[in-house]
Amino acid sequence: MSAATSTVVRVALPVPMPRLFDYLAEAGAEDVGRCVRVPFGRDEKLGVILAVGVESDLAPERLRPVIALRRDLPPLPADWLALVGFAAAYYHAPIGEVVALALPPGVRRASAFTPAEADPFVAVSQAGRAVLDEGRSGRTRAFVATLATAGSLRRARARELPDGDKLAEAMRRGWVERVAAPGAVHAGGAAPTATDDQRAAIDAVTERLETFDCWLLQGVTGSGKTEVYLRLAERALEAGRQVLMLVPEIALTPQLEGRVAARFPNAAVVSLHSAQAEGARAAGFVEALAGRADIVLGTRLAVFTPLPRLGLILLDEEHDASYKQQEGVRYSARDLAVWRARDRGVPVVLGSATPSLESWEHARRARYRHLRLDARAAAAALPAVRSVDTRRLRLDEGLSPALLDALGQRLTRGEQSLVFLNRRGYAPVLSCTSCGWISGCPHCSANLVVHLAERRMRCHHCGTDASIPAACPSCGDQDIRPFGRGTQRVEQRLVELFPAARVLRVDRDAARTRPQWEALLARIAAGEADILVGTQMMAKGHDFPQLTLVGVIGADASLHAADFRAPERLFQQLMQVGGRAGRAQLAGEVLIQTEFPEHPLYRHLARHDFDGFAARELDERRVAGFPPYSHQAMLRADAPQLDEAQRFLEHARDIANDIAPEGLRVFDVVPMRMTRLARRERAQLLVEADQRALLQRFIGKWLEVLRAQRVPRSLRWQLDVDPLEV
Numbered sequence: 001m002s003a004a005t006s007t008v009v010r011v012a013l014p015v016p017m018p019r020l021f022d023y024l025a026e027a028g029a030e031d032v033g034r035c036v037r038v039p040f041g042r043d044e045k046l047g048v049i050l051a052v053g054v055e056s057d058l059a060p061e062r063l064r065p066v067i068a069l070r071r072d073l074p075p076l077p078a079d080w081l082a083l084v085g086f087a088a089a090y091y092h093a094p095i096g097e098v099v100a101l102a103l104p105p106g107v108r109r110a111s112a113f114t115p116a117e118a119d120p121f122v123a124v125s126q127a128g129r130a131v132l133d134e135g136r137s138g139r140t141r142a143f144v145a146t147l148a149t150a151g152s153l154r155r156a157r158a159r160e161l162p163d164g165d166k167l168a169e170a171m172r173r174g175w176v177e178r179v180a181a182p183g184a185v186h187a188g189g190a191a192p193t194a195t196d197d198q199r200a201a202i203d204a205v206t207e208r209l210e211t212f213d214c215w216l217l218q219g220v221t222g223s224g225k226t227e228v229y230l231r232l233a234e235r236a237l238e239a240g241r242q243v244l245m246l247v248p249e250i251a252l253t254p255q256l257e258g259r260v261a262a263r264f265p266n267a268a269v270v271s272l273h274s275a276q277a278e279g280a281r282a283a284g285f286v287e288a289l290a291g292r293a294d295i296v297l298g299t300r301l302a303v304f305t306p307l308p309r310l311g312l313i314l315l316d317e318e319h320d321a322s323y324k325q326q327e328g329v330r331y332s333a334r335d336l337a338v339w340r341a342r343d344r345g346v347p348v349v350l351g352s353a354t355p356s357l358e359s360w361e362h363a364r365r366a367r368y369r370h371l372r373l374d375a376r377a378a379a380a381a382l383p384a385v386r387s388v389d390t391r392r393l394r395l396d397e398g399l400s401p402a403l404l405d406a407l408g409q410r411l412t413r414g415e416q417s418l419v420f421l422n423r424r425g426y427a428p429v430l431s432c433t434s435c436g437w438i439s440g441c442p443h444c445s446a447n448l449v450v451h452l453a454e455r456r457m458r459c460h461h462c463g464t465d466a467s468i469p470a471a472c473p474s475c476g477d478q479d480i481r482p483f484g485r486g487t488q489r490v491e492q493r494l495v496e497l498f499p500a501a502r503v504l505r506v507d508r509d510a511a512r513t514r515p516q517w518e519a520l521l522a523r524i525a526a527g528e529a530d531i532l533v534g535t536q537m538m539a540k541g542h543d544f545p546q547l548t549l550v551g552v553i554g555a556d557a558s559l560h561a562a563d564f565r566a567p568e569r570l571f572q573q574l575m576q577v578g579g580r581a582g583r584a585q586l587a588g589e590v591l592i593q594t595e596f597p598e599h600p601l602y603r604h605l606a607r608h609d610f611d612g613f614a615a616r617e618l619d620e621r622r623v624a625g626f627p628p629y630s631h632q633a634m635l636r637a638d639a640p641q642l643d644e645a646q647r648f649l650e651h652a653r654d655i656a657n658d659i660a661p662e663g664l665r666v667f668d669v670v671p672m673r674m675t676r677l678a679r680r681e682r683a684q685l686l687v688e689a690d691q692r693a694l695l696q697r698f699i700g701k702w703l704e705v706l707r708a709q710r711v712p713r714s715l716r717w718q719l720d721v722d723p724l725e726v
């Protein structure tokens with residue numbers, strides 16, 4: 001490359017330094033946003049060009065030329081760069097790290113995907129659908145079934161589906177065929193007639209489809225929020241726009257993908273989530289970037305998908321903590337989605353039966369537009385919610401007579417039940433009855449959980465795995481016992497109590513992979529289970545018409561937790577899981593076992609009174625000065641020794657106190673609640689202000705000083721803006 005025609009390009013690189021790097025390249029303004037490979041020290045790195053033709057602080061002879069500029073890809077658009085820039089600024093993260101997070105590795109690398117032109121769309125043919133109706137098994141049929149839920153896909157993407165190696169075979173048999181590139185997208189499939197509430201919500205947003213508004217769609221469980229999303233998506237697609245649809249968990253995508261594909265048979269639907277193979281994720285990202293994807297469906301990471309024709313953002317279960325990334329760049333996909341919608345001048349719809357108190361408060365103050373669906377769409381009523389006072393009861397492995405009775409009734413009627421217990425494994429701890437030894441994790445301040453089915457003990461935090469000892473490792477006594485209970489233990493007892501019932505456990509151990517999870521969902525939907533024992537995996541979003549009873553056990557444990565958000569989370573979780581009951585024609589019932597039946601949280605729950613609960617919680621938060629009435633940031637440090645972490649934070653605290661403006665509150669350094677994790681001791685320091693801008697300005701200055709401090713190599717620290725756990 002001749003130096004004479006070269007210009008200086010400024011590049012964001014994935015390095016933990018809050019700065020950009022200058023190189024020489026033969027580039028013009030049209031290259032802003034392009035991926036680029038550059039020399040870095042003795043190494044090479046892949047980054048994105050943020051500016052071209054800048055004046056460098058480096059002497060010209062020290063500027064090195066780029067190695068390769070990826071002109072085969074469209075550049076990342078300006079609004080994408082703005083989003084990444086905002087995330088870096090707001091979360092005080094190095095911009096290169098945000099770029100590294102937002103850009104799938106396969107896109108940065110050259111070889112990972114096929115250019116789309118040579119890659120036709122394929123879909124299940126009429127003959128293929130007929131074959132599926134026969135219901136026989138086999139890998140080729142399994143593949144056709146998967147493709148049927150995915151809709152029309154580019155051939156390369158179809159090949160990446162489970163059993164994708166059967167694509168050629170399926171095409172040979174005529175079960176899968178080439179189809180035209182999706183043209184104007186239209187809804188197909190059967191859509192129910194919208195209820196009046198749904199219609200009102202759809203009309204309200206449709207009227208303002210050309211402007212930014214943040215809509216809070218507060219709809220009780222089963223009220224048909226998904227139907228509202230689909231209708232709104234339809235409007236945006238008809239207008240030739242792209243739709244970004246976010247869900248909190250990968251576990252929720254299969255059902256939704258199915259519904260989206262059924263409703264928009266000729267739309268190019270792209271799924272994006274972190275569990276995908278690199279190639280699939282890169283291909284989906286490029287489809288979106290090139291404007292070919294019509295609907296992008298994904299988890300929090302998908303908020304960074306470039307969408308040149310973006311017209312609408314839909315974000316389901318907006319209260320869900322999974323939208324907040326808990327490591328690396330600690331961003332909130334919900335908050336970024338709102339920023340992005342404002343930046344692009346398009347509507348964003350946040351949906352939930354139990355909004356976050358932050359969003360609900362915005363709606364109450366009319367900063368968000370409030371839409372409500374107060375009745376269920378298909379079912380006659382919300383389930384009846386009742387507390388079962390367990391104080392004077394003898395429980396059978398945690399199960400009360402009332403719950404057992406209700407389970408028995410459902411069994412006789414051929415309906416499904418769910419026993420909800422948010423703790424997997426057999427028992428949370430193994431203990432010696434004679435010396436008091438307990439199965440502590442050697443690396444964490446947590447216990448090893450007994451997994452009897454696999455005869456292992458596991459730490460759910462660091463993954464440590466050990467066999468169950470035959471005798472107490474401390475005193476040799478053989479009387480060691482599992483204490484407390486998890487899903488495996490309840491499952492086992494239910495099998496004994498109801499020998500005729502088909503009991504199915506649904507937790508992360510039973511559904512380790514997405515195919516396993518999809519298989520479980522399919523079995524439940526097909527009515528192949530009578531009693532489900534499930535964790536929060538079962539709580540959200542699912543719609544099983546035969547499920548009429550939800551029994552909640554062990555909820556009290558979260559009632560008195562120290563985190564000020566604990567009641568909010570518990571309420572959300574219980575309302576969500578209770579909402580799985582009685583969603584179709586059959587009436588639903590929810591039984592909550594508790595020793596505190598008079599607790600206001602349960603009383604609001606029994607009345608389905610989210611607003612009453614929210615108003616009460618917010619009153620308490622206002623008095624205490626907690627968010628949303630203040631804004632917080634948490635500085636966390638971890639090291640092999642606790643005092644090392646604490647010493648750093650004390651120092652940070654001194655600096656903070658020196659530079660803190662009026663109105664900024666600096667708290668004490670405290671060990672984290674779970675102090676030890678994977679052999680590292682952890683402590684934290686909270687700072688808080690009533691004004692976001694004041695907090696942001698302070699953090700900027702504070703971090704500048706902190707980043708200049710020398711710290712021991714063994715110490716790590718990070719800042720979390722708007723932390724969810726304090």
Ligand SMILES: Nc1ncnc2c1ncn2[C@@H]1O[C@H](COP(=O)(O)OP(=O)(O)OP(=O)(O)O)[C@@H](O)[C@H]1O
Binds near residue numbers: 198219220226541579
């Ligand atoms: N207008 C309608 N007419 C008839 N049935 C409807 C209508 N809208 C939705 N439904 C049905 O009602 C059920 C619940 O709808 P959906 O799953 O969209 O609710 P939701 O509000 O997303 O629920 P949740 O928050 O509990 O996940 C589904 O079976 C859906 O097909």
Ligand SMILES: [Zn+2]
Binds near residue numbers: 441443
């Ligand atoms: Zn551990």
